Amino acid sequence: MSEPIPVHTSPSNKMIITMGLVASICGVLIVGAYESTQDAIANNKRIMVERAVFKVLPGAAKVSEYVATPSGIQALTGNVPEGGMKFYAAYDQAGVLKGIAAEAAGKGYADMVRVLYGYDTKCQCIIGIGVVSMRETPGIGDKIITDKEFLKNFDALDVRVNAEMSALANAVKVVKHGSKQNAWEIDAIAGATVTTKAVGRGINESAQKLMPLLVPHVKELLP
Amino acid sequence: MNPKKEIDEGITFDTFMEGVWRQNPVFVMVLGMCPTLAVTVSAVNAVSMGIATLFVLVSSCLLVSLIRNLVPKEVRIATYIVIIATFVTLVDYIIQAVSLSLYEALGAFIQLIVVNCIILGRAEAHASKNPPLKAVVNALGMGIGFTIGLLALGATREILGAGKLFGFSLFGEHFQPWVVMVLPPGGFFVLGAWLLLFSFMRSRSATE
Amino acid sequence: MSKHRIELRAAPHQHSGHSVPTIMRNVVYSLLPICGFSVWQYGLSALALLLTVTATCLATERLLNRNANTLGDWSAAITGILLGLTLPPAFPLWMAIVAGFVAIAIGKAMFGGLGHNPFNPALVGRAFVQAAFPVAITTWVPAFSANRFSEFVPTTFTAPLMMPPDIVGWVKQQGVDAFTGATPLARWKFENVTASAHDLLTGTVTASAGETSALLILMCGAYLAIRKFMDWRIPVAVLGSAALTAWAFQLYDPAHYPAPLFVLLSGGLMIGAIYMATDMATSPVTPVGVWIYGVIIGVMTVIIRYFGGLTEGVMYAILLGNALTPLIDQYTQPRVYGTGRKEKP
Structure with a gap:
């Protein structure tokens, strides 16, 4: 800075004009960036969702977003309404319903463990899970992705609803390693109990909410 | 180029190299430690973060330098913050458009570029006093220096923590990962080791 | 040329007579029975582990103190033995070397050597490998297996940087009942x-x-x-x-x-x-x-x-x-x- 530091303060209108000028340049830049990237972002999000759903529901080829509310189910437009639950309906090439996918989240060792689970409408059971995001300890917590024995829990995890259609007939429960007896129990991974429990609690919470809303209307999803 | 007489020795090689080596933001000034420690679990994350910061640094320094004679000094910090925040938002959108998985891996640290002291520091200390071309060259050097710093950490942590570099396996499938390296303590260990190496080299060249 | 002089000093005036090397040497002696028992119990693998860790600690201490030979105060030997005793007997030797190096380098030398370290060096080493190799450090082997003096546990000689082999099959061959x-x-x-x-x-x-x-x-x-x-x-x-x-x-x-x-x-x-x-x-x-x-x-x-x-x-x-x-x-x-x-x- 070579010019002498001015003793007088700058006039207010100069400050206002400069700030206004800078703000408008910046505003134009941001709007421009938003407009030009919006399509690519939406496309990326769709691909990401499809990839995750296809993984938990093998054979699916098309995904639609729906929302389940106490007044029924409808295709999702805009934001999820209060008390509603977002889920994905997956169809194969011929348009046959392959299953439903929904998200579940539970507090793990380090942060929320978010998983996507695939639900089969015929057996009323969960037929696969995939991890959406987690920050568990590598080598321990990430066994929920790699441990084949653990993933077998989700070959047919029972989430039937009770007769009144108010909740699950049997709450999904994590049990100690090697003591799984019922189809609604999850056999914990020895040494990674916290992460397994997070998955179990998350699925239970999500299924308890979604299934009673979804099951009475499941026929509406059939084309 | 500059109507007023500014302290301007013109653009020298040092204008560029200052940030890359002599005043390296990571190894010498130890600035911007938050992203340095948090996102360097892999080389790809580190380089992406470095490039994102580089982009914000260069664009905001250019803009700050262009309007340096218009901005009254009372509102200069506010102006710089608005400019930096704008470019951070731009980067945020661009990364989402390029790769969502990268966006999730970098998490909140993309938005946190706005508080990276390197950027405000450069805008205040250099760009606001120098013509645009010189400011850009200097910012480019700083950004590249920052990227090199992040890459050094990210590569070390990825090699030890996963046995990979840029996702390519180096040691075969039986490699034993050093789990601690991808956890937060690993960031401190590796940063400490690099700082040690740099001060060792500097003290050596000082004695010679 | 010596002449008598009066020395004025502040308290304390009494010295117990124990110097640092004496104390440290006695600690090492008192650790030897524990090491012996450990070797008798776990055989060759435990012996190799204890020797490797102690040697690594001594070597690191020597390497990082180029101006003064600090091996004589026995402190690095204690760190090495204690660290070895807290690791699982079948811990891969290359990981044990990492633990020993971290213990002396980060746990001790970095702070200025003996007496300046804020944390117990052996535990610093152990904490590092606990965080780095959580699986290996919780892999246990049965005590008193029949061939413990004629063969090593397969994990002991894992190639550097590689994952130790699965020892479930090896444990079964040892014929130790009810090993959990x-x-x-x-x-x-x-x-x-x-x-x-x-x-x-x-x-x-x-x-x-x-x-x-x-x-x-x-x-x-x-x-x-x-x-x-x-x-x-x-x-x-x-x-x-x-x-x-x-x-x-x-x-x-x-x-x-x-x-x-x-x-x-x-x-x-x-x-x-x-x-x-x-x-x-x-x-x-x-x-x-x-x-x-x-x-x-x-x-x-x-x-x-x-x-x-x-x-x-x-x-x-x-x-x-x-x-x-x-x-x-x-x-x-x-x-x-x-x-x-x-x-x-």
Whole structure:
């Protein structure tokens, strides 16, 4: 800075004009960036969702977003309404319903463990899970992705609803390693109990909410 | 180029190299430690973060330098913050458009570029006093220096923590990962080791 | 040319007669029976582990002190032996070398060598490998297997940087009955089974190389305390407060929490209280401070064991105690004679 530091303060209108000028340049830049990237972002999000759903529901080829509310189910437009639950309906090439996918989240060792689970409408059971995001300890917590024995829990995890259609007939429960007896129990991974429990609690919470809303209307999803 | 007489020795090689080596933001000034420690679990994350910061640094320094004679000094910090925040938002959108998985891996640290002291520091200390071309060259050097710093950490942590570099396996499938390296303590260990190496080299060249 | 002179010095005037190398050497002697028992129990693999870790620590110490030979004070040898004793007997040797290097380099040399380190170097090394290799450090082998003196456990000679092989098959061949692959603490935590005090005292349980026999460690510790090579208050405070805390928990819910005796004898509490918490550089110097320090370690150990994600809490409890040491020392300074007590106008 070579010019002498001015003793007088700058006039207010100069400050206002400069700030206004800078703000408008910046505003134009941001709007421009938003407009030009919006399509690519939406496309990326769709691909990401499809990839995750296809993984938990093998054979699916098309995904639609729906929302389940106490007044029924409808295709999702805009934001999820209060008390509603977002889920994905997956169809194969011929348009046959392959299953439903929904998200579940539970507090793990380090942060929320978010998983996507695939639900089969015929057996009323969960037929696969995939991890959406987690920050568990590598080598321990990430066994929920790699441990084949653990993933077998989700070959047919029972989430039937009770007769009144108010909740699950049997709450999904994590049990100690090697003591799984019922189809609604999850056999914990020895040494990674916290992460397994997070998955179990998350699925239970999500299924308890979604299934009673979804099951009475499941026929509406059939084309 | 500059109507007023500014302290301007013109653009020298040092204008560029200052940030890359002599005043390296990571190894010498130890600035911007938050992203340095948090996102360097892999080389790809580190380089992406470095490039994102580089982009914000260069664009905001250019803009700050262009309007340096218009901005009254009372509102200069506010102006710089608005400019930096704008470019951070731009980067945020661009990364989402390029790769969502990268966006999730970098998490909140993309938005946190706005508080990276390197950027405000450069805008205040250099760009606001120098013509645009010189400011850009200097910012480019700083950004590249920052990227090199992040890459050094990210590569070390990825090699030890996963046995990979840029996702390519180096040691075969039986490699034993050093789990601690991808956890937060690993960031401190590796940063400490690099700082040690740099001060060792500097003290050596000082004695010679 | 020598001439008599009067030396004026501030207190203390009395010296116990023990120099640092004498104390350290005696600590090493007292550790030898524990090492011997460990080798007798686990065979060649434990021997190789102890030798490798100690050699690494000595080599690192020598390498990082190029101007002065500091091997003569025996402190690096103690760090090496203690670190070796806290690792699982079949720990891969290349990981043991990493542990030994980190212990001396980061745990000690970086702070300026013996007497300047804020944390117990052996525990720094162990904490690092615990965080780096969580699977290998919880892989246990059965004690007293038939061929322990004729063959190594397959994991011992894992190629550097590689993952140790799976030893489930190897363990089955050893013909050891009812080997669960879990320490008594892990079995309590996940299966609610407590081991008998007799097994824990004599060391016929699964554990790290040197923490199996509580009785032997106790006897070696008693030797050190009687010869005044260590402060007896620290182990007493650690073990006493751990027992009291465990007793209080058991009173609250006997079905869920184990007996105080199990807490005292299992895991690394015994070796931690006697050999690691008493490290002179990292424990307080004031008599009151020593008690506070010991109680913090004892209580924290039990709390981490009961409520933490890990099965063992001694290591982190001692490191925490080490971290608090300067603070404890500062607040427990004795009153200087003739000052304080009453504010005079």
